[in-house]
Amino acid sequence: MKIIAFGIAKEITGDLFTEFDAGPDPVSVAELKKLLFNQFPKLEKLATLSVAVNNTYAGNDVMIRGEDEVALIPPVSGG
Amino acid sequence: MSAKNIFLQGAISPAFIAESIQKHSTKTGIGAHNIFLGQVRKDVLAGQEVAAIEYSSYEPMAAIQMEEIREAIFAKYALTCMHVYHSLGVVQAGEICLxxxxxxxxxxxxxxxxxxxxxxxxxxxxxxxxxxxxxxxYQWKENT
Structure with missing residues (x-):
């Protein structure tokens, strides 16, 4: 699946990180976060890490399919 | 859905804000304007002064989120109009970013x-x- 990371999450995952192989089956947001935390332990240390699926904040139960655009949203700081 | 772009490159100038006020002179049903301006603060963190903030965004999602906020606000309040602008890129301490x-x-x-x-x-x-x-x-800011 295609993953875009922002802010400090982008720094942790690196600029080249855009594709993530979460296996052949759809995974939930909670499962994806677990896989990502394994690969990038620093992500788990953030105060919050929200996941957006197709431009919308997604709860832990949302299922992600291969064609979805997934974004990693660390604590926001606009304004 | 094409949501309105709220982002401007760099600081928001006082002249831009003044022009925005001026544009409302024809809307004579308005009796009250309220303006919020966010300014980059020269915080001192662990002995170091903040010189500027560099803003980035997930723009397509921000546009959709802003549209949702706008719709909810218009549903709740009898507004005549609302305008929102946020900076992207570097904004120096003392300059306007929202x-x-x-x-x-x-x-x-x-x-x-x-x-x-x-x-x-x-x-x-x-x-x-x-x-x-x-x-x-540098360090990444977190809103509280």
Missing amino acids: FVFTSSKHRKTAFDACEETVERIKKELPVWGKEIFAGGD
Whole structure:
């Protein structure tokens, strides 16, 4: 699946990180976060890490399919 | 859905804000404007002064989120109009990075709608500020 990371999450995952192989089956947001935390332990240390699926904040139960655009949203700081 | 772009490159100039006010002179049903301006603060963190904040965003999502906020605010408050602008890129300490402008017949509606919009922007909008210190170091800001 295609993953875009922002802010400090982008720094942790690196600029080249855009594709993530979460296996052949759809995974939930909670499962994806677990896989990502394994690969990038620093992500788990953030105060919050929200996941957006197709431009919308997604709860832990949302299922992600291969064609979805997934974004990693660390604590926001606009304004 | 094509949501309105709220982002401007760099600081928001006082002249831009003045022009925005001027544009409302033909809307004579308005009796109250409320304006919130966010300014980059020269915080001192661990002995280092913040010189500027560099803003980045997940723009397509921010546009959709802002549209949702706008719709909720218009559903709740009898506003005549609302305008929101946020900076991207580097904004120096002392410069304006957020401009929220609500207009209505009466003041309370304009006050309340503006406050709620600003709070939601700070909490929900996918925008990140990197605080750049005078010495060149940086840290990622987190809204509280």
